[in-house]
Amino acid sequence: MRDHYKLFVISDTHYASAAEQARCDYCNKVISHPLRRIFVRAFRHFIWMRDPFGHNHLLDNFLSAASSADLVVANGDYSCDSGFIGVADDAAFESAQECLSKLRAQFRDKFHATIGDHELGKKPLGVDAGGLRIASYHRATKDLGLKPFWQLDLGKYVLMGVTSTLLALPMFESEALSEEVKEWRELRAQRVDEIARAFRSLEAHQRVLLFCHDPTALPYLAELPEVRAKLPQIERTIIGHLHSNLLLFKSRLLHGMPVINFLGHTPRRISSALRQGRHWKPFNPLLCPSLAGIQLLKDGGYYTVELDAQKPARFEKHGLSWK
Numbered sequence: 001m002r003d004h005y006k007l008f009v010i011s012d013t014h015y016a017s018a019a020e021q022a023r024c025d026y027c028n029k030v031i032s033h034p035l036r037r038i039f040v041r042a043f044r045h046f047i048w049m050r051d052p053f054g055h056n057h058l059l060d061n062f063l064s065a066a067s068s069a070d071l072v073v074a075n076g077d078y079s080c081d082s083g084f085i086g087v088a089d090d091a092a093f094e095s096a097q098e099c100l101s102k103l104r105a106q107f108r109d110k111f112h113a114t115i116g117d118h119e120l121g122k123k124p125l126g127v128d129a130g131g132l133r134i135a136s137y138h139r140a141t142k143d144l145g146l147k148p149f150w151q152l153d154l155g156k157y158v159l160m161g162v163t164s165t166l167l168a169l170p171m172f173e174s175e176a177l178s179e180e181v182k183e184w185r186e187l188r189a190q191r192v193d194e195i196a197r198a199f200r201s202l203e204a205h206q207r208v209l210l211f212c213h214d215p216t217a218l219p220y221l222a223e224l225p226e227v228r229a230k231l232p233q234i235e236r237t238i239i240g241h242l243h244s245n246l247l248l249f250k251s252r253l254l255h256g257m258p259v260i261n262f263l264g265h266t267p268r269r270i271s272s273a274l275r276q277g278r279h280w281k282p283f284n285p286l287l288c289p290s291l292a293g294i295q296l297l298k299d300g301g302y303y304t305v306e307l308d309a310q311k312p313a314r315f316e317k318h319g320l321s322w323k
Contacts, residue, residue: 005154007305008066011075011213011240012116012290015099016053019091026082027052031127040125047296048243052080058291058320059099062302063106065318071152072107073161074100075240075288076116076213084130086121087139096144114161115146116213116240123175131175132165134183148187149194156309157235159209160198164217164241166191171216192224199226202233209305209313210237210283219279235313237283243290244299291320298322 027044031037044050066072078096083089087096096119103111119140121133140146148166152159165172166188176184202208208230212218218237221227242248286303293300301319308314 003155003309005070005157005307006068007071007073007307008062008069009073009075009211009238009288009303009305010062010291011238011288012077012243013059013074013099014052014077014080014118014290014292015056015059015095016080017091017094017098020080020082020095021053023082023091027124030084030124030129036127043125045295048294049292050295052082055292055322058300058322059102061320062291063102065302066107069107069110071159072103072111073159073211073238074103074111074113075161075211075238076114076164077118077240077290078113078116079118081118081122084121084124085133086119086136087144088121088133088135092118093139093143096140100144100146112150112152112159112161112211113146114150114211114213115140115148115163115165117165117172119144119146120165121175131177132172132180132184133177134180137184137187148191149198151198154307156205156207157209157307157313158198158202158206159211160195161211162195162217162221163191164212164214167195167212167217167220168214170220195221196224196226199224199230202230206233207235207313208233210234212237212239212283214241215239215280215283215285216241218283218285222279222282231282234283236315237285238288238303239285240288240290242287243292244294244297245287245289246294246297246299248285248287286315289317292322 028037028041078099079092081092083092087093120136121131123131148163150161169184169188173181288303289300291300301317304316306314
């Protein structure tokens, strides 16, 4: 086993195939309420992402920058999920397939990937549409070759990748089709058993780098006795989902807030996650931003991680230009 590895980490690539790019203004077209549509349009235009389909070149920039990688981990969300049902939607599947094909073509067996929430389906801000689909889970795991849990042993370090939506299913279950809930619960139970076995088998000298797309899952991980017993061995948990450290900073300020039940599914989901946010800290979370960051700050990029048998892992963020 080698003593040193250079790891590259990306998250929230949100690659857009031609089929997704053809869906102009997809976020706003599905919102019927005019005031809500104005709010969502303004939020996306000035703060979140003005052109969600306009950043494919950032993946190519990353591929060039990561030529020296010993390992590459992608932490979820490979499409724009413009159909809101994950990769069961053909256009979103095409995006994810193109994105993952580029990464696998360059890095081959050096490449590892987690499953993000947009692979499985997610209701968008401002409208009750879409959501979790079992077909997306099966298409992601079978056709895209994404593993719901994976583990890589590198001597002192153990890298683990989990599927955050499955772990946090109690929070997302209301967005699933009622006839699919039973299967979602069975899938969750299988993954929980895998994770418990992996943590139980950790040796005392080993340190964990945990890859978990959405930090909403961390309090549910903390419920597992096997994970709680080994929390001091988790050196870092690399999260995505939030796109920008500005969002992570705001999340820390709002830890413990009450759940908002009267403004729809998205505020309820976010406030429920933030209410449990105080449980994130023991996992030592580090946000890997989306490649593009957010419109307001243009603060995207990726991380490199120096893994050394004699030292703690060293993380360094690298920006990517929008131009």
